Amino acid sequence: MPKxxxxxxxxxxxxxxxxxxxxxxxxxxxxxxxxxxxxxCGEGMCGACTVLIAGTARRSCQIPLxxxxxxxxxxxxxxxxxxxxxxxQQAFLDAGAFQCAYCTSGMIMSSVSLLRVTPDPSDEQxxxxxxxxxxxxxxxxxxxxxxxxxxxxxxxQAR
Amino acid sequence: MSETNKLIAFEPERYEFHALPxxxxxxxRRDFFKLLGAGLAVFAVAKDALAQETAPGxxxxxxxxLPKEIGGWLHIGEDGSVTGFVGKVEIGQxxxxxxxxxxxxxxxxxxxxxxxxxxxxxxxxxxxxxxGSRSTPTMTPQLRKVAAAARNYLLEKAAKQxxxxxxxxxxxxxxxxxxxxxxxxxxxxxxxxxxxxxxxxSDEKITPPQEWKIAGAPMxxxxxxxxxxxxxxxxTDLRPQGMLHGTVLRPPSYGATVVSYDxxxxxxxxxxxxxxxxxxxxxxxxxxASAQLALDALQVKWKEAPQISDKEIFxxxxxxxxxxxxxxxxxxxxxxxxxxAAASHKLNATYNVAYIAHAPLEPRAAVAQWxxxxxxxxxxxxxxxxxxxxxxxxxxxxxxxxxxxVPDTGSAYGGKHTSDAGLEAARLARAAEGRPVQVVWTRQExxxxxxxxxxxxxxxxxxxxxxxxxTAWEFHNxxxxxSAIESPYAVDQYTEYHSVxxxxxxxxxxxxxxxANHFARETHMDELAxxxxxxxxxxxxxxxxxxxxxxxxxxxxxxFGWPRKKTSEGQGFGIxxxxxxxxxxxxxxxxxxxxxxxxxxxxxxVEAFECGAIVNPDGLRNQVVGAMIQGLGGALFExxxxxxxxxxxxxxxxxxxxxxxxxxQIETVLLDRKDIPSAGAGETPIMAVAPAIGNxxxxxxxxxxxxxxxxxxxxxxx
Numbered sequence: 001m002p003k004x005x006x007x008x009x010x011x012x013x014x015x016x017x018x019x020x021x022x023x024x025x026x027x028x029x030x031x032x033x034x035x036x037x038x039x040x041c042g043e044g045m046c047g048a049c050t051v052l053i054a055g056t057a058r059r060s061c062q063i064p065l066x067x068x069x070x071x072x073x074x075x076x077x078x079x080x081x082x083x084x085x086x087x088x089q090q091a092f093l094d095a096g097a098f099q100c101a102y103c104t105s106g107m108i109m110s111s112v113s114l115l116r117v118t119p120d121p122s123d124e125q126x127x128x129x130x131x132x133x134x135x136x137x138x139x140x141x142x143x144x145x146x147x148x149x150x151x152x153x154x155x156x157q158a159r
Numbered sequence: 160m161s162e163t164n165k166l167i168a169f170e171p172e173r174y175e176f177h178a179l180p181x182x183x184x185x186x187x188r189r190d191f192f193k194l195l196g197a198g199l200a201v202f203a204v205a206k207d208a209l210a211q212e213t214a215p216g217x218x219x220x221x222x223x224x225l226p227k228e229i230g231g232w233l234h235i236g237e238d239g240s241v242t243g244f245v246g247k248v249e250i251g252q253x254x255x256x257x258x259x260x261x262x263x264x265x266x267x268x269x270x271x272x273x274x275x276x277x278x279x280x281x282x283x284x285x286x287x288x289x290x291g292s293r294s295t296p297t298m299t300p301q302l303r304k305v306a307a308a309a310r311n312y313l314l315e316k317a318a319k320q321x322x323x324x325x326x327x328x329x330x331x332x333x334x335x336x337x338x339x340x341x342x343x344x345x346x347x348x349x350x351x352x353x354x355x356x357x358x359x360x361s362d363e364k365i366t367p368p369q370e371w372k373i374a375g376a377p378m379x380x381x382x383x384x385x386x387x388x389x390x391x392x393x394x395t396d397l398r399p400q401g402m403l404h405g406t407v408l409r410p411p412s413y414g415a416t417v418v419s420y421d422x423x424x425x426x427x428x429x430x431x432x433x434x435x436x437x438x439x440x441x442x443x444x445x446x447x448a449s450a451q452l453a454l455d456a457l458q459v460k461w462k463e464a465p466q467i468s469d470k471e472i473f474x475x476x477x478x479x480x481x482x483x484x485x486x487x488x489x490x491x492x493x494x495x496x497x498x499x500a501a502a503s504h505k506l507n508a509t510y511n512v513a514y515i516a517h518a519p520l521e522p523r524a525a526v527a528q529w530x531x532x533x534x535x536x537x538x539x540x541x542x543x544x545x546x547x548x549x550x551x552x553x554x555x556x557x558x559x560x561x562x563x564x565v566p567d568t569g570s571a572y573g574g575k576h577t578s579d580a581g582l583e584a585a586r587l588a589r590a591a592e593g594r595p596v597q598v599v600w601t602r603q604e605x606x607x608x609x610x611x612x613x614x615x616x617x618x619x620x621x622x623x624x625x626x627x628x629x630t631a632w633e634f635h636n637x638x639x640x641x642s643a644i645e646s647p648y649a650v651d652q653y654t655e656y657h658s659v660x661x662x663x664x665x666x667x668x669x670x671x672x673x674x675a676n677h678f679a680r681e682t683h684m685d686e687l688a689x690x691x692x693x694x695x696x697x698x699x700x701x702x703x704x705x706x707x708x709x710x711x712x713x714x715x716x717x718x719f720g721w722p723r724k725k726t727s728e729g730q731g732f733g734i735x736x737x738x739x740x741x742x743x744x745x746x747x748x749x750x751x752x753x754x755x756x757x758x759x760x761x762x763x764x765v766e767a768f769e770c771g772a773i774v775n776p777d778g779l780r781n782q783v784v785g786a787m788i789q790g791l792g793g794a795l796f797e798x799x800x801x802x803x804x805x806x807x808x809x810x811x812x813x814x815x816x817x818x819x820x821x822x823x824q825i826e827t828v829l830l831d832r833k834d835i836p837s838a839g840a841g842e843t844p845i846m847a848v849a850p851a852i853g854n855x856x857x858x859x860x861x862x863x864x865x866x867x868x869x870x871x872x873x874x875x876x877x
């Protein structure tokens with residue numbers, strides 16, 4: 001077996017005994033049971049597997065384990081704090097911004113990443129940063145609404 | 160033929176479902192209480208309410224005296240929880256929420272107390288499947304009748320206890336209350352250790368939509384929190400103890416068969432379960448990567464067979480149509496010959512529709528486990544009972560030894576009717592000595608081995624009189640299907656569906672062939688309107704007698720501001736409408752074409768939709784907008800490309816689906832007809848999108864597009 005690679009996920013450190021070129025997605029889903037991060041295409045085209053690496057949205061199916069080591073990784077499971085939803089999660093609930101919800105984890109992670117850099121995004125900025133995330137159910141208008149809603153909440157909280 | 164040969168050869172379903180299997184309820188009375196806790200289990204059914212979806216006779220409840228047909232049943236626990244059991248599944252259409260609303264509304268309990276058990280073959284009543292927009296129209300009256308029967312039963316029980324006439328009592332908020340007094344008793348008190356079975360009269364009084372309180376109001380998705388936290392487990396996320404990851408070796412092209420097989424290297428690999436059964440070859444291992452390594456180590460030679468390619472598909476479909484179509488494929492009203500003879504203007508046109516993929520974001524996936532010769536399978540499917548029957552037939556089991564469960568699924572759109580991943584996982588698991596095996600299709604497998612919305616050729620021959628009235632309408636659909644083949648306009652018509660042997664694996668898709676048939680019909684209607692020199696909206700209204708269809712046309716037109724004046728070059732407006740599965744739709748489109756830059760944009764879509772009494776306006780709006788956006792893909796750019804038995808655009812990078820930038824301004828008009836029973840809404844809202852856009856393109860460019868996808872940019876470039 002290859003030597004374990006240490007990765008930090010949602011504040012915890014794990015040793016993953018996988019080849020270093022294994023995509024992070026498979027380690028999350030198979031080894032760590034963090035199945036909130038979804039497989040949609042395996043080639044970075046759908047965004048279902050989006051996680052935050054050092055706060056920035058990345059497609060975990062395209063990130064080799066070796067490249068993920070040493071950086072804080074956040075998955076959808078790591079957004080909730082002490083039983084309270086992240087404002088983006090709450091906004092998706094409030095806006096009813098999902099149907100089958102299989103894309104939702106990726107949409108939420110991409111939105112969290114956007115709002116970190118752009119606290120009050122325009123429609124165009126939201127479209128730009130979610131363009132890589134596919135929603136097959138066609139919930140796009142409500143997802144845009146949810147991001148605006150979250151932005152508003154987060155700005156209120158920051159005040 | 161080995162059993163897995165049969166597995167691969169299993170013919171995909173197409174539009175109609177004939178065989179209704181016989182079923183037995185697997186649970187004994189005492190098992191219900193063990194499973195659900197003490198309380199009241201209510202089975203009640205009105206025979207006529209089940210006309211749509213019952214298997215013929217034979218089903219029973221072992222030796223218990225139960226009606227032969229059960230559509231839905233419910234349990235009221237001593238803790239106050241209410242559980243509704245249906246064979247329908249949740250695939251994103253939010254029916255879990257709307258059915259719970261229906262039960263809460265009729266039983267008079269708070270919404271939060273109701274949960275639904277769905278698509279579980281051991282607990283749910285038999286169900287043909289979640290398709291055809293049938294869940295709302297069939298399950299709403301059935302569950303209401305069951306809930307009304309339960310409520311009345313409790314009311315009479317309280318009346319007996321108090322020795323007062325039942326007419327003096329009312330049900331509200333989970334209690335029976337004596338009118339004009341402070342006396343009340345909670346359902347929880349009344350339901351202790353009870354089982355009531357009754358055949359309710361077909362005219363059992365249920366609450367009319369005008370009096371709905373919990374139904375008819377917007378309601379958040381049940382379990383929404385589990386979805387935004389990533390905690391909900393789809394079939395792809397299940398991780399039972401000891402689970403292996405399975406993967407299947409796919410043939411290099413359609414119709415390829417195994418010539419030689421050498422597993423000498425693969426079978427030395429540690430912890431790998433290898434299966435070859437006819438042309439089925441697969442491996443299971445503790446990680447998906449190690450299962451794949453095993454498949455990579457196999458030496459397999461295939462024999463490939465010549466296949467039709469996309470370049471020749473439409474000519475092929477026309478040429479290979481079955482020369483003698485069945486009687487039920489033909490419909491005739493009045494005389495086409497007389498109508499054409501009376502026409503002052505005649506038009507013939509042909510419309511082509513490409514194969515498209517459902518591309519559900521959660522690919523086909525299943526987990527299977529064998530325990531003492533019994534098989535349990537979890538998978539995302541629209542037809543759990545049909546999957547159970549496939550598994551039973553494939554593995555020579557009795558139906559009662561197969562248990563299928565459907566976790567809420569990452570969408571389907573008509574694409575998850577078959578058993579594929581379940582059969583594959585079960586075959587691998589049979590070799591895995593009791594360990595569960597999961598099979599999750601890759602995106603390329605989805606694009607290649609799932610089935611498609613069939614391609615089609617549609618020919619229309621029509622005539623209009625000098626005053627713009629339709630005089631004749633002849634409509635032929637080759638291969639794509641019969642849904643909505645008849646024109647809703649007032650005209651003498653002849654319609655015919657021509658079946659063609661399958662080229663690519665084909666099956667249901669949201670709305671079935673209704674999208675193809677509406678594209679042809681509503682494009683043709685637009686052509687006739689222009690020929691008549693009449694406004695396209697007015698032309699339709701002039702040829703309609705159906706008031707509901709007029710209402711959606713007028714509703715959409717009013718919101719859109721039809722007729723609109725053009726304010727810029729390249730701007731165009733289009734309208735289209737239709738009727739299918741009990742619901743009506745009309746869509747207006749605004750487009751902007753720029754021939755110089757070769758760019759095209761759908762600027763705005765306005766859609767009016769009417770499906771009778773609305774159960775959950777919030778969920779309905781999500782479905783309608785979702786169908787419109789999904790419809791953009793098939794309208795503008797989605798098409799499966801294939802050559803020599805291979806799908807050549809089997810990635811999201813080459814098969815384009817609608818993304819955020821493709822989404823125009825969208826407005827909806829939901830007409831709530833409380834005087835009309837609720838119809839389904841999952842399909843019809845997709846139908847008029849493509850013809851509305853195509854008609855708007857004509858308005859902008861004076862170029863008529865008769866093929867789907869429209870590929871407008873291609874027509875601008877030249």
